Each structure stands twice: as structure tokens, then as C-alpha cells.
Amino acid sequence: MSATQAPVTDTKKEKGLKGSGGNVTSSGSTNVVRVIVLGIVLVWLVPAVGLLLTSLRERGQIEANGWWTVFANPIDFGWTLENYSQVLTSGGFDTAFVNTLVVSVPATVMPITIAAFAAYAFSWMEFKGRYTLFVLVVALLVVPLHVALIPILRLYAGGPTFGIPFTDLVINIPLQLNGTFLGIWLAHTGFGLPLAIYLLRNYIGSLPSELIESARIDGADHYSIFTRLIVPLSVPALASFAIFQFLWVFNDYLVAFVFLGNSVENRVLTIALAALNGSQGQAWHLLTAGAFVSMILPMVVFFSLQRYFVRGMTAGAVKG
Amino acid sequence: MSDMQVQDPDLDEVGEGSLQDKREGNAFLVGLLSIAAAIAVPLLLFLGLKFTLDVFSGLPDLVTAVIAILVGVVGIFFVYTAVDRGIDRLPPRFGERIRPYAWCGPAVVLLTLFLIYPAFNVIQLSFTDAFGESYVGWDNYVYVFTDEAMLRSLRNTLLWVIVVPVAAVAIGLGFAVLADKLKRLESFSKSLIFLPMAISFVGASIVWRFVYSFRIEGSGEQIGILNGIWTAFGNSPVAWLDQVPWNNFFLMVIMIWLQTGFAMVILSAAIKGVPEDILEAARIDGANEIQVFWRVVVPNIMSSIVVVLTTMIIGVLKIFDIVWVMTGGQRGTEVIAERMIRNMFTFRHFGRGAAIAVFMFVAVIPVMYINVRRFREEESMR
Numbered sequence: 257m258s259a260t261q262a263p264v265t266d267t268k269k270e271k272g273l274k275g276s277g278g279n280v281t282s283s284g285s286t287n288v289v290r291v292i293v294l295g296i297v298l299v300w301l302v303p304a305v306g307l308l309l310t311s312l313r314e315r316g317q318i319e320a321n322g323w324w325t326v327f328a329n330p331i332d333f334g335w336t337l338e339n340y341s342q343v344l345t346s347g348g349f350d351t352a353f354v355n356t357l358v359v360s361v362p363a364t365v366m367p368i369t370i371a372a373f374a375a376y377a378f379s380w381m382e383f384k385g386r387y388t389l390f391v392l393v394v395a396l397l398v399v400p401l402h403v404a405l406i407p408i409l410r411l412y413a414g415g416p417t418f419g420i421p422f423t424d425l426v427i428n429i430p431l432q433l434n435g436t437f438l439g440i441w442l443a444h445t446g447f448g449l450p451l452a453i454y455l456l457r458n459y460i461g462s463l464p465s466e467l468i469e470s471a472r473i474d475g476a477d478h479y480s481i482f483t484r485l486i487v488p489l490s491v492p493a494l495a496s497f498a499i500f501q502f503l504w505v506f507n508d509y510l511v512a513f514v515f516l517g518n519s520v521e522n523r524v525l526t527i528a529l530a531a532l533n534g535s536q537g538q539a540w541h542l543l544t545a546g547a548f549v550s551m552i553l554p555m556v557v558f559f560s561l562q563r564y565f566v567r568g569m570t571a572g573a574v575k576g
Numbered sequence: 577m578s579d580m581q582v583q584d585p586d587l588d589e590v591g592e593g594s595l596q597d598k599r600e601g602n603a604f605l606v607g608l609l610s611i612a613a614a615i616a617v618p619l620l621l622f623l624g625l626k627f628t629l630d631v632f633s634g635l636p637d638l639v640t641a642v643i644a645i646l647v648g649v650v651g652i653f654f655v656y657t658a659v660d661r662g663i664d665r666l667p668p669r670f671g672e673r674i675r676p677y678a679w680c681g682p683a684v685v686l687l688t689l690f691l692i693y694p695a696f697n698v699i700q701l702s703f704t705d706a707f708g709e710s711y712v713g714w715d716n717y718v719y720v721f722t723d724e725a726m727l728r729s730l731r732n733t734l735l736w737v738i739v740v741p742v743a744a745v746a747i748g749l750g751f752a753v754l755a756d757k758l759k760r761l762e763s764f765s766k767s768l769i770f771l772p773m774a775i776s777f778v779g780a781s782i783v784w785r786f787v788y789s790f791r792i793e794g795s796g797e798q799i800g801i802l803n804g805i806w807t808a809f810g811n812s813p814v815a816w817l818d819q820v821p822w823n824n825f826f827l828m829v830i831m832i833w834l835q836t837g838f839a840m841v842i843l844s845a846a847i848k849g850v851p852e853d854i855l856e857a858a859r860i861d862g863a864n865e866i867q868v869f870w871r872v873v874v875p876n877i878m879s880s881i882v883v884v885l886t887t888m889i890i891g892v893l894k895i896f897d898i899v900w901v902m903t904g905g906q907r908g909t910e911v912i913a914e915r916m917i918r919n920m921f922t923f924r925h926f927g928r929g930a931a932i933a934v935f936m937f938v939a940v941i942p943v944m945y946i947n948v949r950r951f952r953e954e955e956s957m958r
Contacts, residue, residue, distance in 0.1 A: 286757065286758065289754050289757045289758060290758055290761060292754060293751070293754050293755055293758060293761060293765050294761070294765070296751060296754075296765075296769075297765045297768045297769065300768065300769055300772075300833070301768060301771075302787075302801065303783045303784060303786075303787050303801075303833070304771070304772070304775075304783060306783075306786060306787065306801055307782070307783045307786060310786065318799065319796070319799065320796070320797065321797045321799070322797060322798060322799050322800075322801065322804045323799070323801075324801060324804060354638050357638075357641065358638065358640070358641035358644075361641065361645055362641065362644050362645050362648050365645060365648060365649045366621075366648050366649070366652065369648075369649055369652045369653060370617070370652065370682055370683050370686065371683060373656055373679045373680065373682070373683070374679060374680040374682070374683035374684070376679060377676045377679035377680035378680060381675065381676040381679065381680075382676070383673070383676035383677065386676070387955070389680065389684060391948055391951065391952070392684075392687070392692075393687070394947055394948055394951045395944050395947070395948050396687060396691050396692075397944075397947065398890055398940045398943050398944050398947060399691055399695065399937065399940065399944070400890075400893070400894050400933075400936050400937065400940060401691075402894060402913055402916060402933050402936055403691075403694060403695050403698050403933045403934075403936065403937050404690055404691055404694035404695070404698070405694075405916075405920070405933070406694075406697075406698055406701060406708075406920060406926055406929055406930050406933065407693065407694035407697035407698050407701065408690065408694055409920075410708065410926075436629075437629070437640075437641070437644070438622075438625050438626060438629055438644075441625070441644070441648070442622070442686075442690070443690060445686060445690075446686045446687065446689060446690025446691060447690060447691070449683055449686055449687055449690075450687065450691070453683060477664075478660075478675065478679075479657070479660050503774060506776070507774075507775070507776030507777070507778075507779070508776075509776065509777060509778050509896075509897045509900075509901075510896055510897065510913075510917070513917070514917075514920075525776075526776050526778040526779075526897075529778050529779065529782065530778050530900070530901050533778075533781075533782060533785070533901055537785075540786060540789075540799070543782050543785075543786070544782070544786065546782075547779045547782040547783060550776060550778070550779050551774070551775050551776070551779045554774040554775065554776070555771065555774045555775070557774070558771070558773070558774035559767070559771075559774075562767065562770075566841055
């Protein structure tokens with residue numbers, strides 16, 4: 257009748273320790289772990305910190321000694337913003353930055369829209385071939401986009417050419433999409449669709465069917481269910497893919513290299529940075545500033561929207 | 577009372593236009609209209625954008641881009657809506673059969689155009705010459721497997737595929753376990769390990785080129801931190817990226833730095849999903865932390881480990897930017913994607929580039945098969 261001893265497990269659960277919950281960690285060993293973790297984080301960040309500090313340093317000082325001397329001698333470090341102003345103006349990185357946005361935003365919104373409609377159809381519409389088509393999407397998830405580069409390059413260069421069977425006639429639709437923004441938008445849309453459809457279909461398909469069924473009973477057609485119910489509810493999945501795709505396209509080098517090229521008016525940040533690296537490989541004052549210019553936006557987006565990005569990744573990030 | 581027999585309508589003999597024929601006719605029409613609906617969106621999108629860009633070509637790029645976004649998104653939505661409304665006007669039995677294809681068709685059309693058609697085309701191209709025209713049989717594949725630089729690239733890619741995923745998983749898992757034991761610092765420290773994932777491969781290459789930076793002894797102080805540390809111990813500075821074959825590993829470090837965050841996030845979530853009672857039971861049985869980790873936690877999260885490893889293997893197979901920017905594939909650092917682009921643009925040999933692309937494609941087929949099979953198993957359980 258007297259109360260038995262309070263279960264030990266409950267107090268441990270109250271401490272909110274997960275995974276390792278239950279083990280007896282003295283604060284001493286937690287401190288050891290804390291030190292190790294901070295140590296690893298510090299070492300991990302050293303390369304990026306070195307880059308940032310160097311980008312704020314004048315050229316002469318960069319070539320005189322290592323950036324780590326800032327800790328011994330912070331005042332004579334040679335602080336300056338000159339590198340940034342130089343790389344942005346005469347270096348052409350301001351145009352490149354705008355170009356990168358011009359490429360990234362449409363290349364994000366276009367696949368999402370198309371994939372959303374498709375994902376809804378795969379989830380909530382009955383039609384022949386639904387299963388087979390989605391299996392196709394799953395299969396395409398791992399196909400490397402390198403496979404498509406040469407064919408699309410040739411397609412963009414001359415336009416599609418068909419021979420009409422039983423005749424000698426050949427139709428050619430002259431297209432010149434190489435080096436154009438339209439070409440790269442379409443390419444990124446095509447390459448991004450498998451993952452988009454996969455993620456969105458998983459999410460939309462897992463929405464409660466009662467919601468959709470009660471809407472159908474109320475007489476709603478697919479279009480209004482989609483626009484008024486599904487899309488608002490799918491915002492987390494849409495955001496996850498959007499961020500993932502935006503970062504991927506923003507940081508992309510290969511697709512831009514093949515389809516957009518090196519021209520100074522059209523090139524994106526990654527191309528500009530690689531070109532600078534190739535032509536002025538020892539100009540660390542420019543390279544570090546240019547690199548940081550290319551990194552700052554993704555890092556901000558990433559930090560502020562981390563949660564969505566992680567969710568997009570955990571849902572099966574196998575990017576072709 | 578007459579028997580109300582349910583007759584198979586197909587068996588109705590009603591003269592010439594039997595219901596069976598009518599059904600086939602319907603199906604054909606449905607198919608045709610579906611294809612039309614599916615093509616409508618991409619075609620109108622393309623024409624709309626092309627028109628917009630041509631008309632507004634004089635304006636600054638940013639304005640053009642904004643207009644393109646409007647046309648792209650609003651336009652796409654508009655076309656889908658228009659097609660859907662058009663379907664509403666058809667007799668319902670037709671319309672409802674066409675509608676799903678109108679919704680998923682555009683996606684399928686784009687996938688066909690940008691992934692499926694190219695996959696077939698590239699196989700065809702791999703048997704042609706440098707211009708993708710005359711047939712050369714297996715010559716390009718002979719090149720892939722006998723050329724010296726190609727063989728190096730195959731060896732290097734294999735090394736990358738083994739070292740990078742294993743290292744990233746090991747570090748990611750280790751860090752996840754350690755961070756899991758902290759309370760307040762955990763999410764902060766994990767964010768910082770994860771941070772490099774936001775950086776482009778080119779940007780990371782600049783970062784690490786700087787780290788590996790080398791100056792001949794006597795021509796001034798070292799400015800790369802690795803040589804800074806190395807010389808502080810009294811050694812002569814080393815041109816890290818020139819050390820054959822170790823330079824490959826110095827390049828792999830960059831990828832590990834970039835991708836460990838991914839492994840860490842997935843595995844951290846997996847670790848937290850291990851049921852506490854299993855861990856408790858092991859500890860009560862006298863297992864120490866190391867044994868708990870290896871014998872309880874790891875087997876429990878094995879499926880996550882496999883997913884991370886396969887995802888990374890596929891990613892590493894395609895490694896290009898890092899090698900291209902750091903060394904240009906010189907001094908023995910070639911990898912297959914770099915060789916492919918090298919053949920495409922520097923050597924201008926499309927046939928060989930295509931053969932390398934086919935090789936990459938074939939390399940991922942096992943994973944494709946596993947993914948599809950896993951998907952089918954999951955679907956059958958739905």
C-alpha cells in the first residue's frame with residue numbers, strides 16, 4: 257500500500273536525453289565530449305574562416321604571410337574591402353551574380369509547378385499506366401545527367417531533325433538554344449523533375465484521404481481540390497524541394513558549363529569563379545573575395561531555411 | 577418476371593458498330609487527346625518563353641528574368657488551367673479519362689525529352705565518330721578501357737567511390753553520436769558541420785586550393801595553412817596537389833568535407849530513432865558504451881547507413897567540378913566525368929564522350945534496379 261520507489265526510467269526521460277538516454281554520464285565526461293565536438297567543429301571551419309579572412313585582406317599582406325597571423329597581429333593584418341569592390345566591378349562578378357539568379361529562380365519554379373500537377377495525378381487520380389509511369393520516375397532518379405549532355409547539346413545546336421518515313425523528306429526545326437537562358441532553364445527543369453515528382457508525390461499521397469474524399473463529396477473537382485486544398489497543405493514539401501533545387505542550381509557548374517558557356521555577359525558565378533581560377537590562379541585577393549561572393553547567398557538561404565532543406569534531403573535526396 | 581441477366585456488352589451483336597469497336601475507337605481518341613493535352617503545356621511554355629525573351633531581348637537580364645518567371649510560373653498555371661477547362665467541356669466520360677494524362681503528361685513529355693530520349697541517343701552516339709556521324713563500331717569502348725588516362729580515371733574513380741562515402745559515413749556517424757550526447761551545443765555544432773553543403777564545389781575548390789597552397793622554400797612565408805603547419809614542425813613545404821598519387825586523396829578530402837554533413841544529418845536522425853528500451857536492456861546486461869554502439873545501435877540503423885552509402889556512391893561517381901577546377905585532371909587525378917567533358921570540349925570527340933557517359937549509366941543500373949524493386953515492395957504493402 258505504500259508507494260513503491262519511483263521508477264528510475266521516468267526521471268531519465270524527463271531529462272530529455274534521447275538515443276543515449278539512460279546511460280550514466282557524469283558531467284566530467286560530458287565536458288570531454290563537449291571539448292571534442294568543439295574541436296572537430298573548429299578544425300572543420302578553418303578552411304572557410306581562412307578564406308573569409310583572406311578576402312578582407314589587402315593583396316600585399318596576403319602574399320607576405322599566412323592569414324593565421326591575424327590572431328597574433330590583428331591590427332596590421334591589412335583589412336580592406338577593396339578585393340570585393342574589385343571582383344564585383346572589373347571582375348564582372350556583379351553580372352555573374354545576377355545571371356546566377358536569372359538561371360536559378362526559373363529553374364526552381366518551373367519544375368515545381370509541373371511536378372506538383374503530376375504528383376497530384378499520380379496520387380489521387382486513377383488512370384492506366386499510373387504505376388508504370390511512376391516506376392519510370394523512380395528509375396530516372398539515379399540516371400546521371402551526364403548521359404543527357406551530349407544529346408541535348410546537339411539538339412540545342414541544330415534543333416530537332418526528323419525524317420518522314422517512306423519519303424526523303426527531313427524536317428528540321430531550327431533552334432539555337434545553346435548559350436541561352438531558355439535552354440538552361442529547360443534543361444534544369446527536365447533534370448530536376450524526377451526528384452520533384454518523387455518527393456511531391458510521396459508527400460501529396462500521404463495527405464489524409466478523408467480530406468480529399470469529403471471535398472469530392474462536396475462536389476469539388478480535381479482542379480479546385482488541387483489549388484485550394486492540396487497546394488496549401490503541401491507547402492512544406494514544396495518549400496523543401498524549392499530550397500534544395502535552388503541551392504543545387506545556384507551552385508551548379510557542369511550544366512551551366514555545357515549549356516550556357518563562358519561568355520562574360522551570360523556566365524554564372526561558378527563559371528566566373530572557375531575562369532578566374534584558371535586565368536589568375538595566384539590572385540588570392542580576388543579569388544577569395546569571388547569565392548565568398550558565390551557562397552554568401554547559399555549560406556544565408558541555407559541557414560535561415562535549414563529545416564526545410566534537411567527535410568528535402570532526408571526524403572530521399574538522390575539527385576541525378 | 578423476366579430474368580435480368582447481366583450481359584457482357586462486348587458480346588452484343590448490334591450489327592456493324594459493335595460496342596467493342598466503339599470502345600477501341602474511343603480509346604484511340606482518348607489516347608490522341610491525352611497526348612495533345614500532355615504536349616500542350618511544354619509546347620506553350622516553350623513558345624511563350626521564347627516569344628517573351630525575343631520581344632524583350634533589349635531589356636536588362638534581370639527584368640527579362642522576372643518576366644520569364646512570371647510567364648513561366650503564372651503561364652504554366654494558366655495553360656494547365658486552360659487545358660483543364662477545355663477538358664471540362666468534353667463529355668464527362670471522355671474528359672475524365674483524358675484529365676489525368678493532361679496533368680501528368682507535361683512532366684512525362686519533359687522527362688522523355690531531357691532524360692529518356694538522350695539516354696537512347698547517347699547509346700547510339702557511343703558507336704559513332706568524333707562528330708557523332710559515321711559508325712565506328714566498338715572503337716570508343718576500346719578507348720575507354722585501354723587509353724592510359726582513361727584507365728587512370730577508372731582507377732581513381734573507384735578509389736573515390738570507396739574512400740569518400742566510407743569516410744563521410746564514419747565521420748558523420750561518429751560526430752552524430754558525440755553530438756547526441758550534448759544538449760545545448762548539439763544543433764549548433766551540427767549546423768556548422770553541415771554548412772559546407774551550402775557551398776558550391778567550385779567555391780570549395782577555391783577554399784581548399786588556398787589550404788593546399790604552396791611556395792617554394794625560400795621564396796617567402798607559406799600562405800596555405802597546411803604548409804603553414806607542416807613547416808612549423810621544421811619540414812620543407814610540400815606541393816600537396818603535385819604528389820602523385822596522393823594528390824587524389826587530397827582532392828577526396830574536399831568532397832568528404834562537403835558531404836559529411838549529409839551523412840551526419842541522416843544518421844543522427846536514425847540514431848535518435850533507436851528505441852530506448854533496447855539500449856537500456858543492453859546496458860543493464862553490462863555492455864559498455866562501445867559495445868552498445870557496435871552491437872545495438874549500428875545494426876539498428878543499418879538501413880539508413882546503406883541509403884547514405886548508396887546515395888553518396890552515386891554522387892561521387894559523378895565527381896567533376898572539384899577535379900576540373902583544382903588540377904584539370906592533370907598529374908594523375910583524372911576521373912571519369914572529367915574525362916567525359918574533356919573528350920566533349922577539349923578533344924571534341926563526341927563518340928568517346930558518349931561511350932564514357934554510357935559507362936556511367938551502366939554503373940548506376942544496379943542501384944536503379946534496387947531502387948525500383950524497393951519501391952515496388954513498398955507499393956504492394958500500401
